[in-house]
Amino acid sequence: MVEEISFALSEEQQMMQDTVRQLVQAQVIDNIHQWDENRLLDKQAVQKFWELGIIQSMIPEEFGGYGMGSSPVLHTLVLEELASGDMSFAVHAMLPALFVLPVVSLGSVEQKEKYLPEFCNESFVPATLAVNELSVGFDIWNCETKVEKKGNSYILNGKKCFVPLANEAKYMIVVANYESNPHLFIVENGIEGVIVGEREKNCGWWALPTYEVSFENCAIPENNILGDKTAIYWLLQRTRTAMAAIGTGISRSSYEYAKKYAKERQQFGEPIASRQSIAFMIAEMAYEVDAMRLLTWKAASTIELGIDANRESFLAKIYAGEMTMKITDYGVQILGGHGYIRDHPVERYYRNGRSIALCEAMSII
Amino acid sequence: MIQLATPDYIKTLQDNMHKLAEGVLRPISRKYDEAEHEYPKELDMFRGIKVMARPKKKKEGESASNDEKKPKRGANLGMVVTIEEMCWGDAALLLSFPNAGLGNAAILAVANDEQLERFGNKWAAMAITEPGAGSDSGAITTTATRDGDYWVLNGEKIFVTCADRSEVVVVWATVDKKAGKAGIKSFVVEKGTPGFTLEHLEHKLGIRASDTGTFVLSDCRIPYNNILGDPEVKMSTEGFKGVMKTFDNTRPLVASMATGIARAAVEFTKEQYEQKGYVFDYKKNLSNVSAAERELYLMEANVEAMRLLTWRAAWMADNGQFNNLEASMAKAKAGRYGTLITQRCCELLGPVGYSTHYLAEKWMRDSKIMDIFEGTGQIQHLIIARNVLEMSSKELK
Numbered sequence: 001m002v003e004e005i006s007f008a009l010s011e012e013q014q015m016m017q018d019t020v021r022q023l024v025q026a027q028v029i030d031n032i033h034q035w036d037e038n039r040l041l042d043k044q045a046v047q048k049f050w051e052l053g054i055i056q057s058m059i060p061e062e063f064g065g066y067g068m069g070s071s072p073v074l075h076t077l078v079l080e081e082l083a084s085g086d087m088s089f090a091v092h093a094m095l096p097a098l099f100v101l102p103v104v105s106l107g108s109v110e111q112k113e114k115y116l117p118e119f120c121n122e123s124f125v126p127a128t129l130a131v132n133e134l135s136v137g138f139d140i141w142n143c144e145t146k147v148e149k150k151g152n153s154y155i156l157n158g159k160k161c162f163v164p165l166a167n168e169a170k171y172m173i174v175v176a177n178y179e180s181n182p183h184l185f186i187v188e189n190g191i192e193g194v195i196v197g198e199r200e201k202n203c204g205w206w207a208l209p210t211y212e213v214s215f216e217n218c219a220i221p222e223n224n225i226l227g228d229k230t231a232i233y234w235l236l237q238r239t240r241t242a243m244a245a246i247g248t249g250i251s252r253s254s255y256e257y258a259k260k261y262a263k264e265r266q267q268f269g270e271p272i273a274s275r276q277s278i279a280f281m282i283a284e285m286a287y288e289v290d291a292m293r294l295l296t297w298k299a300a301s302t303i304e305l306g307i308d309a310n311r312e313s314f315l316a317k318i319y320a321g322e323m324t325m326k327i328t329d330y331g332v333q334i335l336g337g338h339g340y341i342r343d344h345p346v347e348r349y350y351r352n353g354r355s356i357a358l359c360e361a362m363s364i365i
Numbered sequence: 366m367i368q369l370a371t372p373d374y375i376k377t378l379q380d381n382m383h384k385l386a387e388g389v390l391r392p393i394s395r396k397y398d399e400a401e402h403e404y405p406k407e408l409d410m411f412r413g414i415k416v417m418a419r420p421k422k423k424k425e426g427e428s429a430s431n432d433e434k435k436p437k438r439g440a441n442l443g444m445v446v447t448i449e450e451m452c453w454g455d456a457a458l459l460l461s462f463p464n465a466g467l468g469n470a471a472i473l474a475v476a477n478d479e480q481l482e483r484f485g486n487k488w489a490a491m492a493i494t495e496p497g498a499g500s501d502s503g504a505i506t507t508t509a510t511r512d513g514d515y516w517v518l519n520g521e522k523i524f525v526t527c528a529d530r531s532e533v534v535v536v537w538a539t540v541d542k543k544a545g546k547a548g549i550k551s552f553v554v555e556k557g558t559p560g561f562t563l564e565h566l567e568h569k570l571g572i573r574a575s576d577t578g579t580f581v582l583s584d585c586r587i588p589y590n591n592i593l594g595d596p597e598v599k600m601s602t603e604g605f606k607g608v609m610k611t612f613d614n615t616r617p618l619v620a621s622m623a624t625g626i627a628r629a630a631v632e633f634t635k636e637q638y639e640q641k642g643y644v645f646d647y648k649k650n651l652s653n654v655s656a657a658e659r660e661l662y663l664m665e666a667n668v669e670a671m672r673l674l675t676w677r678a679a680w681m682a683d684n685g686q687f688n689n690l691e692a693s694m695a696k697a698k699a700g701r702y703g704t705l706i707t708q709r710c711c712e713l714l715g716p717v718g719y720s721t722h723y724l725a726e727k728w729m730r731d732s733k734i735m736d737i738f739e740g741t742g743q744i745q746h747l748i749i750a751r752n753v754l755e756m757s758s759k760e761l762k
Contacts, residue, residue: 002372006436007677008684010366073367137653236648263754274761279750280743286753287674287694294673295666298369305370312370314647319666321651357651 002305007294009077016054016074020081023049028085035207036348041089043124049093050124054078058100063112064120070101072238072300076245080293083249087352088207090246091164099127099171102184102235106227111186115171128169130160130187130213131239132359140175140182140232145215147178147185152222154178154185156193156215162359166196166211173226174215175235184226184235193218204351237299237309240317244296247320247356251292254331254349255285261335261344272334281330288327292320321357328353369673374438375446382447386454391724394455397574398727402566404530405461405574412463439683441614445621445675452625456731457574459622466527467491467615468535471551474611475593484553490531492522492580500744502537503546503605507582509538509592516552516592518560518585524738528563528578532556535593536582544598546605553591560585571730613692616739617678620695623703623735624671630710630728631664637714657713664706671699690752697745700736707732 009017027045035041059065075097082090100119103111119125133144145158156176163172166189174185187194197212227234259282262273272278295316302309331346332339339346371379389407397405451459468489476484498504507520518538525534534554541548554561564579635645643658651659674695681688707729711718718725736742751761 002368002370003374004368004436004438005370005372005375005442005676005680006366006368007680008367008436013367077367137650139650139653141648233648259754263756273750273754273756276747276750276761279754279756279761280746282754283697283746283749286749287698288670290677290691290694291670291674291698294369294677295669297367298669298673301367301369307370310647314662315666315669318651318662319670322663322666 002307013074013077017077017081019052020049020078021084023052024081024085024089028089032086032089032207032348033343033345036086036088037206037342039206040209041086041092041207045089046093047124049082050096051122055094055097055100056120058097058104059116059120060104060112063116065116070104072241072303073297076241076296076300079242079245080249080252080296083246084253085249086207086348087246087250087355088205090249091205091208094242095164095169096125096127098129098239099173101238102173102226102231103186106184106231106234108223110223111226115186118170126165126169127171128163128165128173130163130166130172130174132160132162134159134161134212140236143175143177143182145174145176147176147183149178150219153219154222154225156185156187156218156220159212159214161200161212162202162210163196163213164208164210166213167199167209172213175232176215178225178228181229182232183228184231185220186224186226187215187218187220191218191220202355204348204353204355206348206351233310237303237313240313241296241299241303241309243356243359244292244299244313244316244320247324247353248289248292248296250349250353250356251285251320251324251327252289254328254346254353255282255289257344257346257349258282258285258331258334261338265335278334281334285327285330288323292316292323295319318357324353324356375442378443378446379450382450383453386450386452390451390454390458394458394724394727395721397455397458397461399573401568401573402529402576403574404576405458408458408461408463411465436680437684439680441617441679441682442676445617445679448618448621449625449628449672449675452622453629454625455574456622456626456735457572460526460572460575461530463530464488466531468527468531468533468553470615471535471593471611472553474614475551479590480553480593484533487532488527488530489553490525490527490534492525492534492536494524495521496523500741502609503549505537505539505549506542507536507538508542509540509550509552511540511589512586514589515586516589518552518554518582518587520582521564522580522582524567525578525580526575526738528580529566529576534561534580536580538582540596541598544600546602547600548598549605550596551593552587553593554582554585554587558585558587570733571727572734610689612739613678613687613689614682616692616696616745617675617682617688619735619739620671620675620678620692620699623699623732624668624675626728626732626735627664627671627699627703627706628668630707630725630732631661631668633723633725634710634713635661635665637717660709660713664709667702667706671695671702674698690749693740693745693748693752696740697742697749700742700745703732703735704729 057066057068058070061067103115147154147156169189172187174187175182193216195214200210262278263271265272299309299312299316302312328350332350466489468491472484472489495505509516509518536552536554539548560583562581564581567577678688678691678695711725711729714725717723
């Protein structure tokens with residue numbers, strides 16, 4: 001029974017949005033350019049986010065968490081704010097959630113008891129998700145990474161790419177084909193057969209270390225299977241919605257920056273914003289950012305109600321993918337030559353924004 | 366709390382309106398496109414139905430009630446939902462619904478009780494545009510001069526929807542040219558008044574079932590009490606702004622029209638592709654589908670964006686929030702993308718898209734008006750840009 005529609009944030013949602021916005025303002029905005037250039041962010045900032053307790057609150061009390069449940073709508077609000085600062089930071093900060101949430105929602109009691117308590121600690125616990133594979137037209141429903149059952153173990157073989165923090169992650173959830181269908185497996189990092197490769201060099205996400213991870217006859221215990229096709233379906237709706245939220249955050253920042261610039265930048269004796277060619281681009285950016293957000297909220301609302309959000313999450317993701325490219329392009333274009341120089345963040349938004357459309361399921365929840 | 370999944374009561378409304386659109390409008394869609402200007406008599410069945418309602422006046426102390434923060438169900442959201450379904454059926458026929466003209470909206474919004482008594486049950490058209498005043502509605506030159514118990518109106522009004530079928534017309538005229546926008550007032554002129562002539566009906570690209578016409582007012586005398594709103598010319602443009610504010614309510618309606626047509630086009634195109642063996646499945650990945658499928662998915666996402674922007678503007682109005690910016694956003698997006706989507710569907714359909722045996726080409730023609738009337742897409746972009754850039758109309762022309 002769905003009773004009412006509402007476009008307004010609740011007090012709790014507003015408070016969360018404000019809190020994360022302030023954190024991004026205080027920790028990220030002034031530093032992100034340097035982090036991006038250094039190819040590494042300051043873990044102190046991530047720790048500050050961890051201390052907000054957002055991830056711990058998803059964990060039920062019996063496993064040491066705050067037992068607040070998880071709200072997909074709240075997560076999209078958090079992700080938009082984080083990504084408005086920087087996508088690398090957003091992914092890094094929320095990364096443990098993509099291990100925690102599947103375990104909370106899909107895991108057995110045994111798995112929950114084993115893995116969750118550690119994530120209720122005071123310091124950030126790196127954990128990650130390995131979905132993508134370095135092949136043209138990667139399709140999550142037909143992974144090349146495969147699993148075979150041998151005795152009491154699953155034997156994992158294959159190669160994943162874009163695995164954030166794979167070098168330091170304690171655990172990872174791996175998507176692999178088992179009996180011709182994709183399944184989710186919990187893999188403890190460091191066990192024999194898990195080979196974390198060189199850090200990848202990507203077009204964007206410079207402040208986020210991502211790795212290629214190979215599995216060579218990697219034996220994982222029978223108990224570490226987390227779910228089958230249904231679980232992938234569950235996961236995909238959430239990662240797609242999350243990607244849409246991140247796209248919204250990046251686009252919003254590109255829009256805000258270009259808007260401010262257009263009012264300040266003087267040419268022909270007046271601000272370039274007073275020219276319709278610029279002003280109309282800014283108008284378009286304004287409503288497309290809103291549209292992206294509304295599609296994201298709709299997908300998240302649908303998930304939150306426990307209704308199948310296959311359509312909603314798909315539409316939100318493809319819309320954000322296309323529009324983030326358009327908006328971040330406008331951001332660079334409005335700044336002209338200055339937008340092409342790395343001193344201005346629109347350059348970074350453009351590179352990072354490109355990934356929304358091309359990653360089916362970046363490892364983010 | 367954010368909650369954008371479609372509520373059950375809206376789904377029920379959608380279902381009911383959809384049945385009506387499918388059963389009554391679709392079957393006569395082509396007929397009245399071809400019989401341009403002919404009144405669709407099948408629509409008489411709607412005559413008794415109150416499509417529009419007078420906005421509820423707040424009683425004293427009502428706004429201070431406890432459930433202030435609870436989202437309200439209001440007429441605006443219901444209206445955009447209804448209109449989307451009706452325009453999925455046929456937009457031109459919706460515009461031909463008896464007693465549901467733009468003039469009716471104006472009368473319901475501002476008429477006093479006595480005026481409501483006289484005009485409330487009459488089909489009312491709206492006459493704003495003039496040959497020399499389109500988007501610049503502050504530049505209208507039709508005059509209203511007081512003569513005792515009468516107003517004498519002179520001028521020419523073009524692009525009046527329901528020109529022929531309406532019983533009364535709400536005419537915008539200036540009572541004092543020197544006062545500029547502050548001098549612009551609206552007047553109810555009854556058909557048959559001497560000096561009030563329907564000069565001709567237009568032949569249009571689309572929405573042909575709708576009778577768009579030109580009126581000439583030549584020493585047209587109407588009772589003094591036919592003026593809507595305050596007759597006094599104030600030295601501010603508040604009055605004019607008030608009139609312009611009605612656009613905040615009507616622009617989302619136009620946006621929902623565009624949404625309904627675009628949805629019809631996308632649904633039809635998908636059906637045609639499915640008949641050819643294509644399987645649409647949201648579990649797929651955009652990189653692994655054909656170019657045509659990819660485009661259809663993206664068009665579907667755009668229709669969803671048009672709808673949500675529209676629903677937001679309507680919801681804000683229902684909840685007493687100022688929605689000038691959001692109304693223009695909905696109209697700007699829906700107007701433009703309605704045109705693009707219906708054009709593209711025709712292309713994806715090939716001969717089926719161009720043949721008048723099907724409706725796709727009609728939707729492409731009908732949709733075009735949605736980016737024009739109630740303020741062109743360009744005017745909407747200007748309003749949005751001024752708003753978000755916080756620039757005046759002088760700073761951003």
